[in-house]
Amino acid sequence: KRSVEDHFDTAYELENELEQAGKTELLKIARSISPDDMVCSYVRQPRALGLGHAVLCAEQLVGNEAFAVLLADDLMVGQPSITAQMAEQFAVHQASILAVQDVPLDQTNRYGIVSGTALNDQLTQLTGIVEKPAPANAPSTLAVAGRYVLTPRIFEELRITPKGAGGEIQLTDAIAQLLRKEQVLAYRYQGTRYDCGSKLGFLQATVDLGQHHPQVGAEFSAWLAQRHA
Template identity: 40%
Template sequence: MKKVRKAVIPVAGFGTRMLPASKAIPKEMITLIDKPLIQYAVEEAINAGIETVIFVTSKHKKSIEDHFDRNFDLEEALKKGGKEKELEKIIELSNCCEIVSVRQKEQRGLGDAVYCAKNIVGDEPFAVILPDDVMLSKEPVIGQLIENYEKVGGSVIALQEVLPEDASKYGIVSVKDKVEDRLFLLDDMVEKPKKNPPSNYAIIGRYVLDSKVMTNIGETEPGALGEIQLTDAIKKEAFLGNVYGYLFKGERFDCGNVKGYLEAIINFALERDDLKDYLVEIIKNKFL
């Protein structure tokens, strides 16, 4: 079995749910406490053993690439100012892993965005990380999926249990069999079902996919609005019994909308020793 070495991170979208904040800067560069959202995604990949991160970008996203590049003027200024810790952080960031960028010239859905990385991924299994979904977990969520991929030898997608009334907001999986605690063999998935969802397990933005899924994307016809859906390509493998869902350990925050972003700020701040007491004191003074 080939090792999962590469992660595809699609960042070409307009980020309309975060307007006006995302008008002049990519939504992925919006800061969650002291790091942009995209950095959380890249760090998760690195901590899971990923060696190459592939950004699928558009012409408005150059600042994402710049964030992970060297900035010699800034480095020199930090050095002269004696800010060694800050200097160490930004140099470490630029050397974190191999970063490759490809362009999605036309927005034609998530499947098409992933397919833009086809030549770099090659015939290897690969991870997909959607940076809107920011994870708070002891073990990297994408690492949890990689571990299960190595166990079962088929594609593994991250699942989250949702309330029945919220099923229409997500892609929902159909479970064929329970393999073990948290791990399920899937046989179908339905995008945002308006009624009768096949389960209460929703797909969230983490995937470890066999190379056959990339081939399937290339053979998938565009659907509504001319978009090629990643789900359609995964379903082909699910029908063959090669797709699993894993109920990941941790918390997920949808930072593609204001409420999820605010929730993430509070939860991440409470996890930090340098911010927790300060945040609690603010809340006490304001509301108690």
């Protein structure tokens, strides 16, 4: 956990060394990790009691504002970013929004699955959400990806959500209660998701993003092509 805090901390010694050596490009990269206008605050989840509990731990920091939840296992690439797309939708609708994607029916037991009424090609008004249903019981094949924009009312629901399987507080259960009281939308995002919680997904992300790297992408792609020749 400390490694995340250290990553976004200012590395004074490194920056001084790069500055003294005249390595201006590397210095720009080091400073871009934690720009002057960014403030990082951290909250630790004392026990592994589920995603819902982790979100609830951040209540004092968030206060009475809408906020975004980004799950690190899901690397999501879009232009603009998936979170920026969702923030734009929130500005219009002022409602909680879940990023969703279509998945094969035989994979519904890996995701939270939503049901609802389509408002347009991108937005669905939720009428239900269930965590990892068996294919035979899945209400749809529209799966929640790792991005959420939530209203602060979710904290009220999390506080009264009973513990589910494994003694965990599930964010999905709290959202199921929330949509009975206020509008919740599902958004078909524009972009690509990599499941970096799996070895295959991590490798796929590494290769795809490596091929698009501005400095080494072309050379890396040529090397891959040579390997497959």
